[in-house]
Amino acid sequence: MFKVSRKSEYALMAIQHLARLEPDFVVSVADLAAQEGIPPDLLAKVLQGLKKAGLLIASKGAGGGYRLARPAGEIRFLEVVRPFEEQIGVVSCHTRVTDCQRTDGCSLRDPMSVLNAYLMRQFEQMTMELFISPHTWLTTGPRTTTPAESTSLGRRS
């Protein structure tokens, strides 16, 4: 349980990578894949999904690539992961009603929905700031700003 798909992991890595660059830097799929050690074709699919979700902005053509649509502090963990997780819920009752064809209603639904709601509440507040400065999280709460480190590669758009 809990495990996210590999695509979600790649998505988190990509957002983390882009967040560490200056805001208007653009990175191509090939570059990002090489630096993070991710299969390029697969990463391409992931970034497309993130773009559709409104988290990334793509520039096509030569010199193009991806950049963050907004700062990491305004991107929620669930937003990054949701495009690649078909069902976000503890038990099959919630996501696929057809699975639970018990006449009187599944006896797990009520307690599980309580649990689900509790977990979601936790995740709602969690932004990608955790992935930039993990050690200060939980104690200080979500930080408002991050000093952008311009270490990795990238081109200014």
Added chain:
Amino acid sequence: MFKVSRKSEYALMAIQHLARLEPDFVVSVADLAAQEGIPPDLLAKVLQGLKKAGLLIASKGAGGGYRLARPAGEIRFLEVVRPFEEQIGVVSCHTRVTDCQRTDGCSLRDPMSVLNAYLMRQFEQMTMELFISPHTWLTTGPRTTTPAESTSLGRRS
């Protein structure tokens, strides 16, 4: 993400069912499977797993079956689920070190371990009482005792 395996669902249903009986009632696999609408052979495997985990006590032979090893309030959610979830963790770094063969260490490990620890802390305190009286949970916290309802079938051992 979050989703537990079908076996885990069956395990939760079984514990829930047994918890609603009086403590010394014994229910056979066939009876429990029929009442909960679970494939008997599969439920048999699940109950074996729960017994190995020390949550159930089995009596073999005629008139035998399963009963809880201790009251529901002393059974944690993670105990019920763990035998059927090979990996309990958000990202593959934690459970299978071999998966993450990045030289400099996966950049997700640190933030994810923070997240993992946080989630585990929440689950540690959660007992199966939630599945007996879900609505009072979270507001009142884990209850200490439950009035056992002797509605379902079962034999006194």
Added chain:
DNA sequence: GGCAAATCGGACTCAATCGGTCCGGTACTA
């Protein structure tokens, strides 16, 4: 204008996992 760089998006394969079944063996009780 033409070429190269780069995103787009569908189709496809391969392997692993999961849900479920089957069956022989063993222990216990009436």
Added chain:
DNA sequence: TAGTACCGGACCGATTGAGTCCGATTTGCC
């Protein structure tokens, strides 16, 4: 002693997931 019920391994089919391939389209640059 016979029937009941747990024990446990082998097996199978469907689904899902990771990853690949390839063509189409858009855009920047010489």
